[in-house]
Amino acid sequence: MKPIVLITLTVIAAAATAVPRAQENVGKTHVLVDEIIAKRAANAGATVPVNSPDPNPRLVIENFFTTKVDHFNPQNAEEWTLRYFSMPDFYRPGGPILIFLGGWTAIVPWMIDSSSLIYEIAEELHGAVYAFESRFYGESKITENMSTDNLRLLSTDQILADLAEFVTYLKRTVLKNEFAHVLVAGAEYGGGLATWFRVRYPHLADAAWASSGYQNAIMDFQEFSESWGDSLIEFGSQECYNEIFVAFHVMQNLIDVGLANVLFEKFNICTEIVVDDRIQVMYFFYMLMTSVEIYTLQNRNISDFAEVCDDLTAKDAETAVDAFAKWFNTKFVADLGCVVVDLDEVVEHYSQIDWESDFYREGVRQQLYQKCTEFGWFITTDSDFQPFGNRVMIELHSEICQRVFGDWQSFETMYYGITRANNRFGADSPATTQIHLTNGAADPWRRASITHDLNPYALADVIPRELSSSDIRAISDTDSEELLEVKRRIKSLVASYLFPVNPRTVENVENQSAEEK
Known part of the structure; x- marks a missing residue:
């Protein structure tokens, strides 16, 4: 039987x-x-598969951050502890904060280790890179269980408010630089969060990169x-x-x-x-x-x-x-x-x-x-x-x-x-700038994403013969020409959005001036 x-x-x-x-x-x-x-x-x-090898596990550090349980109820002073990962090895004073958003999954080291494109960006821009875990996912357990009553605290608005507090914490307490430039990035729902954070909190994020982001509620x-x-x-x-x-x-x-x-x-x-x-x-x-x-x-x-x-x-x-x-x-x-x-x-x-x-x-x-x-x-x-x-x-x-x-x-x-979600966040036409939007041309989820340029400072790439979020991995010899071109464009645009004068260019100019003297 x-x-x-x-x-x-x-x-x-x-x-x-x-x-x-x-x-x-x-x-x-x-x-x-x-x-x-x-x-x-x-x-x-x-x-990527959860069991993907992590080539540099020692570089990624697990940390915790305390924030409010309910950001929109002033009568509720309860707090909880959110999990995040950090990889600060490349940071130099004046460098940017780069945050990869876990979205609907538990954060894992490969999101920000040397197998990721955001790691390469951090290395080139001398930035500190972090992985941010959404409330109710992974180890970020906010209530005693997931009862329907407790899930009232699970919403995109609450997650974005957590992220706003987290960005402020990194600037003031961790890096001690309130003027640090910030990139938020993510894939799929995390890409939607990156887009919406730039829409709702433009003063806290200088740039965003949404890979196969879910932006349009349907x-x-x-x-x-x-x-x-x-x-x-x-x-x-x-x-x-x-x-x-x-x-x-x-x-x-x-x-x-x-x-x-x-x-x-x-x-x-x-x-x-x-x-x-x-x-x-x-x-x-x-x-x-x-x-x-x-x-x-x-x-x-x-x-x-x-x-x-x-x-x-x-x-x-x-x-x-x-x-x-x-x-x-x-x-x-x-x-x-x-x-x-x-x-x-x-x-x-x-x-x-x-x-x-x-x-x-x-x-x-x-x-x-x-x-x-x-x-x-x-x-x-x-x-x-x-x-x-x-x-x-x-x-x-x-x-x-x-x-x-x-x-x-x-x-x-x-x-x-x-x-309500589309009214708050702009659906497939949000009013935002300094964001780059990428999608795979073969990915059915692109129909809930933004695949067109919004304006000269909010461009979109649709990558031929690719499915979801192929561009978040580090540059590889196996990348197609189209995928390689998009990854290089991401690096260039992120740098230009974070620093109108690219710090890599500044460094080269300074070195050249020193040599001329």
Whole structure:
């Protein structure tokens, strides 16, 4: 008898009633839950694999900074301790402060060590470089747990206020130079934070660099699957796109004509699909859609598209549905057992509030809360220009938010929060300068980013054949010509924004003058 496996690619609202195929094995279930959540979190927040080697671990120092629990409630004087990393080896008096923002992930040494581009910038500009951890992520635990009531303290405004206090602390207490120039940088949500900090606190940051930054809050993020499909055609094949298109539409037709039992057998799910429960049907299709999207994006390697297509277009499957089922069962189930479609169980995992839970370590519950209350970015099949059919709607995500966080969550509260975020931060047209915006041309998340020049002092680069945040790593021999050009431009623009007269140029002029004397 096979154990049950819970694949939590998302959360859903209704419970499934069906005949169980196997008895649940909790140990096995949690193993694969962690694996799948790690894949999803890697796509949403991290920029390189967590186990990337750190060539100079001794250079990066862990520190802690005390700030207010609630910056916007003068009656609350409570404080908490935020974690950050520092690498001050290159600093010289008058040099800049360079801060990399962790965003939705725990900060790790590679963000600012010698494998990073910001490290190279610090070396060239004689700056001190820091990694800043967002509240509720990593080791920056602000409350006793992650209850919904406590998560009211998790918002972009609170994170930016933490960062404002942190910048002031570095200037006054650490470097003792209130006039030190400051760069804020980050990737994905961290890139959004860098952009918004420059918008909201321009007096505290002289420059910003947003790599694949999420800047535009979107309720119905139907553009994601559109762009993913374009990348699949470009780096996989049109035949592969067609196979997925046919597979999903045939699966929809099977459910419509009462043959859901065929999918029950092919996909090795633990319980039958309740065809009268439209939310569960949405969840089933969303699970399948997200699995293939995550698989091609998690490693930031465009060759993964070709790998998936090789599997899906192999001639050993009789139909497109058979080919997709074989790929899915191999990549996400293997020998661990059947796939859980019990929505109550999925919600239960997302409702874990303990700091020691696996969902905390991956930042999954926290990310979901911020999506439900501020940003959306809910992937749907509402566009006709994607291969996944039409069964995944915004209603699914509204139910997710309400089931996990409470009845106060609704479509209206979600829409209000998303509208408020864009009104506060400027969506894809913020009024800001001295910022550089970069994106990978193959990254579906670029549709929530800024890919156009805002003005002569807020330029954008879209890097061909790249996925998310390829430009944050140090210059490498393996970089494409286009990527190398963008990395060099980042260095040049950051230097010019921090110092209208480049300190490297000044140093060279001084040396030349000394030689002439």
